[in-house]
Amino acid sequence: MxxxxxxxxxxxxxxxxxxxMKMKAAHTEWKPLIGILGPFTPANVEFAKAQGYNNMILGCxxxxxxxxxxxxxxxxxxxxxxxxxxxxHVSALQVTQNHISADAGKRDAExxxxxxxxxxxxxxxxxHIGAMSGKNKALPFPKQIDEIARVYNEKYFPLCEKNKxxxxxxxxxxxxxxxxxxxGYDALFHAFxxxxxxxxxxxxxxxxxxxxxxIQVAHDYADKIYDVHLKDTQIFPEALQSGGIDPVxxxxxxxxxxxxxxxxxxxxxxxxLQERGYQGAMSVEHEDDLYGxxxxxxxxFSEPYKVGFVMARxxxxxxxx
Numbered sequence: 322m323x324x325x326x327x328x329x330x331x332x333x334x335x336x337x338x339x340x341x342m343k344m345k346a347a348h349t350e351w352k353p354l355i356g357i358l359g360p361f362t363p364a365n366v367e368f369a370k371a372q373g374y375n376n377m378i379l380g381c382x383x384x385x386x387x388x389x390x391x392x393x394x395x396x397x398x399x400x401x402x403x404x405x406x407x408x409x410h411v412s413a414l415q416v417t418q419n420h421i422s423a424d425a426g427k428r429d430a431e432x433x434x435x436x437x438x439x440x441x442x443x444x445x446x447x448x449h450i451g452a453m454s455g456k457n458k459a460l461p462f463p464k465q466i467d468e469i470a471r472v473y474n475e476k477y478f479p480l481c482e483k484n485k486x487x488x489x490x491x492x493x494x495x496x497x498x499x500x501x502x503x504x505g506y507d508a509l510f511h512a513f514x515x516x517x518x519x520x521x522x523x524x525x526x527x528x529x530x531x532x533x534x535x536i537q538v539a540h541d542y543a544d545k546i547y548d549v550h551l552k553d554t555q556i557f558p559e560a561l562q563s564g565g566i567d568p569v570x571x572x573x574x575x576x577x578x579x580x581x582x583x584x585x586x587x588x589x590x591x592x593x594l595q596e597r598g599y600q601g602a603m604s605v606e607h608e609d610d611l612y613g614x615x616x617x618x619x620x621x622f623s624e625p626y627k628v629g630f631v632m633a634r635x636x637x638x639x640x641x642x
Contacts (some may be wrong), residue, residue: 338393354601355602358550359622368622370408379414386436388414397441417493417497443483443484451548453497454500487519489547490519491527513557520546521547524549525579548602549601549603552608553608555583560572581633611629
């Protein structure tokens with residue numbers, strides 16, 4: 322067969338080829354920061370660096386090593402010096418507060434502490450705070466959403482703007498939290514009307530045990546994901562079959578695991594993040610009893626607990642060298 326190529330088709334072909342080559346040339350290796358979540362101590366920072374991690378999420382709750390209500394300027398400078406000496410980035414501070422507690426006194430205290438946490442993030446040059454949305458079961462769902470939006474707009478967003486901090490919701494179902502599913506996400510983001518000061522701290526493990534597909538949720542809300550927890554969930558089918566999701570004998574039908582030991586399809590999860598252009602940090606949240614999570618007194622990581630981070634990094638190397 323004789324192929325006839327006009328000048329027009331030749332030019333069109335060259336344009337397409339050039340565009341394709343340009344697109345391929347723009348592809349670069351995916352290199353998000355890989356970190357761990359835990360208390361700040363110099364020993365923990367040094368351990369993270371030694372294991373090839375370059376990011377941390379640090380707790381700043383009451384009675385933590387970075388207690389936002391008590392930390393001094395001198396301590397802040399010491400923390401910054403330790404992080405700099407180890408080349409360690411911090412993607413988020415982590416704190417759990419109920420911003421709309423039904424108890425007025427508790428709510429005031431919770432709001433005041435969270436304001437201190439925002440200010441601490443600014444002092445440490447940390448751009449995100451991992452948090453819960455807030456919850457008050459005494460109110461109907463729509464009124465809870467409205468109250469969350471009111472409190473944030475009045476008490477938090479002026480400080481977020483001043484300190485260049487964004488609040489990111491982790492989907493922890495047991496917490497004071499409505500940001501645990503797409504239903505909660507849609508209502509909250511609608512109420513905040515595109516505010517730059519709220520987003521998601523995505524943790525796929527929480528969706529697995531709620532029988533949702535974390536890959537689909539990540540795809541649908543990728544533009545709102547600003548920080549990531551890396552944690553897996555193992556489901557025990559026999560226990561689930563015999564006792565259901567609310568067993569009368571309280572038998573365990575699910576367990577948090579380090580990445581690779583549960584049911585999450587990590588290749589697909591990372592594929593979605595790459596496809597959607599995620600360039601933030603991803604940090605291992607270690608709650609796996611196989612590696613000492615049930616006997617880690619802290620604040621320095623125990624030796625068995627450290628092994629979990631070592632194993633997690635080894636598994637993640639295949640996706641993020």
